[in-house]
Amino acid sequence: MASQHGDASRIAFIGGGNMARAIIGGLLAKGKPEDTIAVADPSPDAQRALVEMGVTRTVDDAGAIVSDADLIVLAVKPQIMRAVASGFRGTIPEGTVVMSIAAGISVKALKSYLGEDVAIVRCMPNTPALVGRGVAGLYADAGVSALQRDLATDAMAAVGSTLWVDHETDIDTVIAVSGSGPAYFFAFMEAMINVAVEMGMDRKTATDLTLQTALGAATLASSVEISVSDLRRNVSSPGGTTEQAVKAFQEGGLETLVREAMLACKSRAEVMTKELE
Template sequence: MDTPLIAFIGAGNMAASIVGGLLESGYPAGRIRAADPFEQSLARIGELGPVATGTDNNAAVDGADVIILAVKPQIMGEVCQALAPALAGSGALVISIAAGITIDSLRGWLGQATPIVRCMPNTPALVGCGATGLYATDDVSEQQRAHATQILEAVGLVEWVGAEIDLDAVIAVSGSGPAYFFLFMEAMIEHGERLGLDRDTATRLAQQTALGAARMALENDVDVVELRRRVTSPGGTTQAAIESFEAAGLRRIVQDAMQAAVDRAAEMAREMG
């Protein structure tokens, strides 16, 4: 695969995590640029490696093969409209990591002929353990899809979806998902304290248990249903806990929460479109 010139528009946490992942994977710093109005954000990018940085978005995208839009959704329209003349006819791939900004909105600001990939990463990308869903418009070439995969795989797992609406489901599963697990861990830690453990001990046990469960799920050929069964001895403590979860309607609670995330994603698309 060739080495495309990548321009990041916005140099916040997610952009920094992707840049860091690319550099750690051996991607040449000379093929990465970043633009941001805040010198502090640019300095953080610069600490990762000798990446070209600056405050001029148009200069950053000049000659770039891939442009990654990593700005807040609320200013995406303004940023895209300012970039449109520089991108017209370039054929450069635009990757948007902004939740709630649809392809129609992006093309309305950038031009209808712009090849676009929308992606939904999550915050574990900051530690190289991200999960990202991607959707491409029909005019994105196979080579450009490969470039998008290469870039996002630098910070974790990549999954392509077949329809833009599927990104709302990605948001509900993995985009918002880390917070679900943090909340569950928070509840475990709090009750661990009530049961007599000190907070540090309860925290370490909950964190390591979450890590261990995730690794078992990732590194086994069996699905999570079977893994749960293997831990749940008949008549034992785990069975008592699982039966309590089921009686309290845990599955319905999770379903309702994920649907709320999907509904909010659709609402955001209407608000910001």
């Protein structure tokens, strides 16, 4: 029988890789008791890393830890999700919610592995979760209670912010925005660094300037009640230097390119979902 939540809520992580460890690290840092976290992962390296973090219950097989969990976090690669989840079908306690963080695995697919009556949340985190600055989009299937939503929110809030979406298809948009988004900014920063080097700057200085500018711009935009369009206009004085750069972006079709990239990302997520169903 599952416990009555709060800090005492029991979380079973199935898969103890990078993303699970990021979430567990955040939970432990926030004071969640070690004995409320259990992890199943057959990899000795993963288990060793988890024990070093302070996790006291690591096992090889998911079947050993799901039966007393309030929240089960599915954190294995999408390609093995069916085999792993089907392995503990029928053992999930009533009242337990299952949250999958895998891209491309639909609620329909998860129910076919786990059973039609299981409460399912889909969650799409992103890699800044590794440094506690992630943002996760979450979707709850119809059978998920408010208390179960809170459990999922609390787990993900340990590594950043959380947003709930109303439709499962919105998760594919979350993937196109925040799930894959860090790579878009990395690509943009990479280009800025390379061009600064072409202009004669050493790579370390170019990298420091670029990263601090990205950090400062995101911090500013999220700290003030001014839209990003207005922030951009505010630094683009007529006849000034920034205006020339922004004009080059616009004439070069920056927004069209971003649209194409995000549509390609979303469409890949949709195809993956169909392939894995």
